[in-house]
Amino acid sequence: MAGVNSCIKYSMFIFNFLFWICGTVILGIAIWLRVSKHGKEIITSGPSGSDPLLAVNLLIAVGAIIMVLGFLGCCGAVKESRCMLLLFFIGLLLILLLQLAAGILGATVKPGINRVLNETLYENANLLSETSNTAKEFQEAMISFQKEFECCGLINGPSDWGNNFQQASESCECTPNTSKSSCISYQGKNVYKQTCVSFIQELVQKNIIIVIGIAFGLAIIEVLGLVFSMVLYCQIGSK
Template identity: 45%
Template sequence: MAGVSGCMKYSMFIFNFLFWIFFPFSFQELEIDSRLFAGVDMLIAVGSIIMVLGFLGCCGAIKESRCMLLLFFIGLLLILILQVTGGILGAVYRSQVQYYSAFSLMSSQSSYQCCGLLKGPADWGKNFNTPLGSNKICECDAENPSTDLCTSFEGRLIYKTQCISHPLVLISPSGGYVPTQAPSGGRHVDSEAFKGIRDIEK
């Protein structure tokens, strides 16, 4: 029993130590592309908490400290509860997030006089003809619309250019901010941000 106990103790120490050392590097890959994400501060906070928990797990396993191991267990339990709560809230409010994301996209399109991201009105799917508030999607509301600015599509006058050619920030259905810029800006984003709003119910 003593040998098994020692093996478990050192195994717990090694795994917690490795997790504590290598976990911060998982954020370095996301640093450039996720700098403007809404949830990045929360992820950093969670990462810091996990690092502290890993340290408690290491010390508690080596010193066989019941206090440290208890704190380690409580911390893991709290993280589990937060993850479950976040998943439930995300599922419950997903439709609301998608709906208000559509309004954000509408505002961006009106400001930059563009329509869609890569495929124009096709990015909106079946919701293209669904009014959002008092405005119609991609509606060209210029006083004297020219052929360079507007074009006819399904009997409506809409903006001609796609929004990928303009610098703007889109709010994706997942709640994060997706930075997009003209191709010369060095950033790239595909039409994934539009997928979640194609099937928004009125």
């Protein structure tokens, strides 16, 4: 009867040992953020409109799942246990299928997300020229955003500010290091040509490409894990 390939066996062990370590690190950091005083200060310093504990709980779940899968893969390879290898294969396959479903769902709802994002940004552009308390809060946030990301106005550039332009002009003004092609003249001031909505759209597009790249890389690793585990499973059965 054919024996178990040592190269596949120990490659499977090393792969899953690193997998288990990653899960342990994720779980440890998530638990520290959840229970420690300093960790709670970090997660509660984010935007008030979001629930920071939801992300931490998700990290705990992800870390625990990765740890369990890594343990099953390591023990299944070393002990040559078909049961553990089969559980590892099923778990990894479910994760891969969930990733695929999430990708399909993301591609399906992407046009709707873009539409909602554009509608929200166009509505907020009107707040720049208003004088209400709600508008002032948004204007303060926009001034900080313009300073940091070197853009001016939301949709139509500096004209979005209307009569409020003077109070935001400093955040719109180009720095001495900014190229002339990136600036335009408005009400006697040299301001950024790029609107903040175009910057946000570029940022979203870049992040989507990064997320797709990471997901694709993970999918390749997961497929290799599935192949190695099934090959090892078959070899153990044929001993």
